[in-house]
Amino acid sequence: MTDPTGSRDRRPGPIDPRLLRYTRGTRRFLVGTVAVGGVTAGLLVAQAWLIATCVARVTVDHRSLRQVAPLLILLVVSVLGRAGVGWVEERMADRASASAKSDLRLALVEHTAALGPGGVDRERASRLVVTATSGIDALDSYFARYLPQLFLAVIVPVTVVAVVLGADWLSAVLIAVTVPLIPLFMALVGAATGVRIRRQAALLRRLADHFLDLVAGLPTLKIFGRAKAQVDAVRHVTDEYRTATMKTLKVAFLSSLILELLATFSVALVAVAVGLRLLGGHLGLSTALFVLILAPEAYLPLRRLGTSYHASAEGMEAARTVFEVLERPLPASGCIAAVPDPSLVDLVVHRLEVCYPGRPLPALHGLSFTVQPGEVVAITGPSGCGKSTLLHVLLGLAPLWSGSVHVGGTSLRDLDPDAWRARLAWVPQRPHLFARTIADNVRLGRLDASESDVRRAIAEAGLDEVVGRLPLGTDTVLGTEGAGLSAGERQRMALARAFLRDAPMLLLDEPTANLDGRTEDQVLDAVRRLMAGRTALIVAHRPSLLAIADRVIQLSPALVESALR
Numbered sequence: 001m002t003d004p005t006g007s008r009d010r011r012p013g014p015i016d017p018r019l020l021r022y023t024r025g026t027r028r029f030l031v032g033t034v035a036v037g038g039v040t041a042g043l044l045v046a047q048a049w050l051i052a053t054c055v056a057r058v059t060v061d062h063r064s065l066r067q068v069a070p071l072l073i074l075l076v077v078s079v080l081g082r083a084g085v086g087w088v089e090e091r092m093a094d095r096a097s098a099s100a101k102s103d104l105r106l107a108l109v110e111h112t113a114a115l116g117p118g119g120v121d122r123e124r125a126s127r128l129v130v131t132a133t134s135g136i137d138a139l140d141s142y143f144a145r146y147l148p149q150l151f152l153a154v155i156v157p158v159t160v161v162a163v164v165l166g167a168d169w170l171s172a173v174l175i176a177v178t179v180p181l182i183p184l185f186m187a188l189v190g191a192a193t194g195v196r197i198r199r200q201a202a203l204l205r206r207l208a209d210h211f212l213d214l215v216a217g218l219p220t221l222k223i224f225g226r227a228k229a230q231v232d233a234v235r236h237v238t239d240e241y242r243t244a245t246m247k248t249l250k251v252a253f254l255s256s257l258i259l260e261l262l263a264t265f266s267v268a269l270v271a272v273a274v275g276l277r278l279l280g281g282h283l284g285l286s287t288a289l290f291v292l293i294l295a296p297e298a299y300l301p302l303r304r305l306g307t308s309y310h311a312s313a314e315g316m317e318a319a320r321t322v323f324e325v326l327e328r329p330l331p332a333s334g335c336i337a338a339v340p341d342p343s344l345v346d347l348v349v350h351r352l353e354v355c356y357p358g359r360p361l362p363a364l365h366g367l368s369f370t371v372q373p374g375e376v377v378a379i380t381g382p383s384g385c386g387k388s389t390l391l392h393v394l395l396g397l398a399p400l401w402s403g404s405v406h407v408g409g410t411s412l413r414d415l416d417p418d419a420w421r422a423r424l425a426w427v428p429q430r431p432h433l434f435a436r437t438i439a440d441n442v443r444l445g446r447l448d449a450s451e452s453d454v455r456r457a458i459a460e461a462g463l464d465e466v467v468g469r470l471p472l473g474t475d476t477v478l479g480t481e482g483a484g485l486s487a488g489e490r491q492r493m494a495l496a497r498a499f500l501r502d503a504p505m506l507l508l509d510e511p512t513a514n515l516d517g518r519t520e521d522q523v524l525d526a527v528r529r530l531m532a533g534r535t536a537l538i539v540a541h542r543p544s545l546l547a548i549a550d551r552v553i554q555l556s557p558a559l560v561e562s563a564l565r
Helices: 017-022 026-057 069-115 122-137 137-167 169-178 181-216 218-223 229-279 287-325 387-395 416-420 438-445 451-460 462-469 485-500 517-531 541-548 559-563
Strands: 347-356 365-372 378-381 402-407 424-427 504-510 535-539 551-554
Touching: 017 026, 017 069, 017 287, 026 069, 026 137, 026 287, 069 122, 069 137, 069 229, 069 287, 122 137, 122 287, 137 287, 137 347, 169 229, 169 287, 169 365, 181 218, 181 229, 181 287, 229 287, 347 387, 365 387, 365 402, 378 387, 378 541, 387 424, 387 504, 387 535, 424 485, 438 451, 451 485, 451 517, 485 517, 504 517, 517 541, 541 551
Parallel strands: 378 535, 378 551, 424 504, 504 535
Antiparallel strands: 347 365, 347 402
16 A cells, blocks of 8 residues: 555554664663663652652641651652653663664675665665665654653553552543554544655655756756756755644654643543542542642653653654565575686677666576686677666676576586676776775775875876875875866776786676877876776777777667567
8 A cells, every 4th residue: 555655654652663673772672661660650650659649648647747757758769760761761772772773784784785785776875875864863862752651651541540450440430441542543643643744754755866966967067058947847856845844743743742632631631530539528538639740751752652642753753664675585605606708708698688666677597608708809889778787687786687697608607606706897987986995996896906006006007106196196185076177087086996806707888988099098008008908898889999809799779679579
């Protein structure tokens, strides 16, 4: 079942069992919360009995304050005890919340990395950023307010009814009958709140998606004079999110008012019954005070639970989004670590088919070819025929639906992915450079490389002159995504990584795309040096790249279209 926002209507219950599965500290916190709830209920009963007894003895029995001093001391101890228990509970909640948030973020990062680029597309990535930051931070209210009140809402009313039953059975019956009405109304209000919370979360994700696209396309929008026009679009989405947030708050305030009125009427009903019997002489002052003091405490945890539910709903909605990612199955992988050397054995692709979820056409269908050891093969064809998908299959980043890829007779499915990737060097069309030093970016090819190895790789890639002109050389810190370097320099940075990796097989995805003639010649020279003695697959369009290949494989959309016939 889905709500109007398109989200699945999942209500796992007051405590999501997946939270216990993915967070280590939650179980200990729940056990501690139950213990604290029991102590709180005991102190509450003791405090009510001490107050009622002191007042009755002073007013009815005409005892002096000195005579009731021991009871007053116990009363002070019980009050201080409740304060101490509350402090312990807050400390436990803070630690459990910090531990749960850390565990969820770590699990999310590890699982997303294991899923690979095919498991999380660009749209989901922006939503996961929002979820993993501000969304998971909202779990503080869940641990600090909701869970403690949840257990108190069970322990305290049951304790109060049991204790009052021994003192005044009629009041116990009234409390037992009226207390369940509050959870009933909470469930009704919670259903409406849940829909609004999911709509609010969907609008926040939409705002994040739009902002991500806007920032990524800002240079293009600026060139075509459409940058300012996006201000109205962002304002419209923001206004929708603001409106949804205010509607959620309105429901929260109204629901709190309903719960307060219901609890007040219930306490008043008990108070009227107690007062009438007290005036009629059928109930003693001490018992009446004891019941009147305890009755509001039976409803108080439930009232607070309704308020804390709204404060925690955003965090649990974010946690459910994380759980949906964590429950996404990982791609199957092999375990053979002894990977054949691709420069010494054949690479055989047989009737390869790749399909992406949600797409009507397969990305590849029925593709077969063989690459001999040390051979340089160029893959060409029109856009959309599956060239980059083929490289992603060889990198283990795209699912292999049918067909096979064998390296020296061993299926790629049976090889350990990390051991296989250690045999590969990849130069993408748009290499990602991090906001770190040039040396750190190049060392991504081999993390244990020395400074001399890094400088040698930079020289092999033809980037030494550029680095030599920089004030700090290889210690120069790059901007985000390599800001400060030209397209050709970024491409040669990727080639420097490949030189440093020194892998027997190369995968290059249009390394000269979007380069001018002079820069293209420089990159081609580096590519020729890199391919010496290695097996290489190059996705290429330009004749200059096709000319350095031993063989050209032409991919055609007919390979894909034939899948529909």
